[in-house]
Amino acid sequence: MGPSQYIPVSAGDSQPGFHDEHIEAQHSSSSSASTAKLTPESDSEDDLDLEHDPGIKEYGELGKSFPLKKLLKAAEQGQKTAPQNEASRLHEAYDGDEEKQYKAERGRRASDSTVHSFMLYTPDEERAVVKKFDRKLVLFMALLYMLSFLDRSNIGNAKIAGLSRDLHLSSSQYEWLLTAFYITYILFEWMALLYRLIPPHIYISICVASWGVLASLQSVTTSFPFLVILRALLGVGEAAFGPGLPFYLSFFYKREELALRTGLFISAAPLSISFASSLAWVITKLGSHTPMAPWRLLFLIEGFPSVIVAVFVWMYVPDSPGTAVYLTRREKKVAKLRLRNEKQFEGSGDNKRGLKLKEILQTLADPKCYLTALMFFSCNVAFSSLPVFLPTIINDMGYSSVRSQALSAPPYLIAFFVVILTAFLSDRYRSRSTFVCFHALLGAAGYTLVALAGRFEWGTGWRYAGVYPATAGFFSAITIIITWTINNQDSDSKKGMGITLLNLIGQCGPLLGTRLYPDSDKPYYVKGMSICAGFMLFVFVLSLVLRFSLSRENRHRDIASLSVNDEDQEGLVGKGRAGREMEQFRFMI
Secondary structure (H helix, E strand, O other), X not given: OOOOOEEOOOOOOOOOOHHHHHHHHHHHOOOOHHHHOOOHHHOOHHHHOHHHOOOEOOOOOOOOOEEHHHHHHHHHOOOOXXXXXXXXXXXXXXXXXHHHHHHHHHOOOOOOOXXXXXXXXXXXXXXXXXXXXXXXXXXXXXXXXHHHHHHHHOHHHHHHHHHHHHHOOOHHHHHHHHHHHHXXXXXXXXXXXXXXXXOHHHHHHHHHHHXXXXXXXXXXXXXXXXXXHHHHHHHHHHHOOHHHHHHXXXXXXXXXXXXXXXXXXXXXXXXXXXXXXXXXXHHHHHHOOOOOOHHHHHHHHHHOHXXXXXXXXXXHOOOOHHHOOOOOHHHHHHHHHOOHHHHOOOOHXXXXXXXXXXXXXXXXXXXXXXXXXXXXXXXXXXXXXXXXXXXXXXXHOOXXXXXXXXXXXXXXXXXXXXXXHHHHHHHHOOOOHHHHHHHHHHHHHHXXXXXXXXXXXXXXXXXXXXXXXXXXXXXXHHHHHHHHHHHOOOOHHHHHHHHHHHHHHHOOHHHHHOOOOOHHXXXXXXXXXXXXHHHHHHHHHHHHHHHHHHHHHHHHHHHHHHHHHHHHHOOOOOOHHHHHHHHHOOOOO
């Protein structure tokens, strides 16, 4: 072990000469009782029950180990510092230049509280836990979201596969099939809060099974009223799942990690549309040789797999970091410890299930929540309309039904990769507004190109090319807007209410978006494309307003934090929760 490596230190070890013993053990690679106690495997079962251990306090930040070179230097000087005095020694060391460096690195000062124990982990351990959640939780949630979006949007493929012809649907009736879904989807947005009230493995499995059954039943419909009822019920099932999914992921990830994970599951939407278009092309081919209508086969094949997957959801989905079946005992402990800074404003009882009415009311009175909700509304005008109308739009460009299904896939495949790249960069640079602005302008440019190409009849190539930046723009903007909303709330109750408000207002966008492409505007749909371009420009303006607002609030908190710190150092006041919030919590810009 080199002098720059780190070793974990436990305040519970009280042997005299602890530091010298540990240093000698590291250099000689010999085994001793003191060093054995520090291995991850030696953690007791009681260590996992972190919520009920009032002695666990963070010094600086959990997961920060002490440099071995400092301990070596202390040993050379003959200092025999007992472990129980380690907290006071470090506190003195951080007074001055080292404290400034630590503040710059971690963004917060060390705690002045008495340190009862250190529950530490290495960066490698944290990375291992995050990777497991990425592979086994986020990708599984992406699969579920892909199935839900597939069942929601495949009605566009069903339309050109013969649905409108067989059920004798007018343009207005088809629009009502889309609108019925979004009416119930909006009315039941509040169900996102149930992630805090019902164990997620039970709640999510019920949601998945319900939309799978309802989507499959669309294959046996014989009339417009029956199909409208099924679409409305489908909206209830999907409203219970998708809108609250970023909120659920915040139980497992830090603020600066959330955009990429939200992007991973939201990118499943364009991937599912791409997959749906390709699958619809195959089913259309096969349906011509079977007694079953192609659109009925489409609803059945794309709907029923969700019923089967619901069984695995019940067994596989964790309720919290400490209940993930694929984590070891030590990894469960690390998964909890790494998020303790995320919960520092919530109080000890907030780890339990439930909601705080006071914080819900504070969120409802917060203007920032309404700005992000308006951005979400504007994006959803485009997000909801283009997927269900794109096959029809391409068909009206002069391509056959089968070729239209195939050409619908590539724009969403490109959007899939753009969303992931955008989310990764947004997390890496800890910036949200920059990427929302860029992709809002990108989406607006795409829709403008399609509108102009139709208005001046530039040709189908120009119109089809404009679909690519349009889809990449609104999918990426939505990903960052959702993450931005959760990032700027400091408790689970506020996050839950923030995401609910975002969806209650934002999901009204589809009520307008699904009516932008009537048959009377074919084949160019200039009005619908122009309206979508205008709303994406509105997103750009709102994101600039929110950026300015959050920057100003952060400056006020910086000033208040300095005041609180000065008074605390003079012994005049204790910080309390409000003081700690001013000192530590900053809005992500």
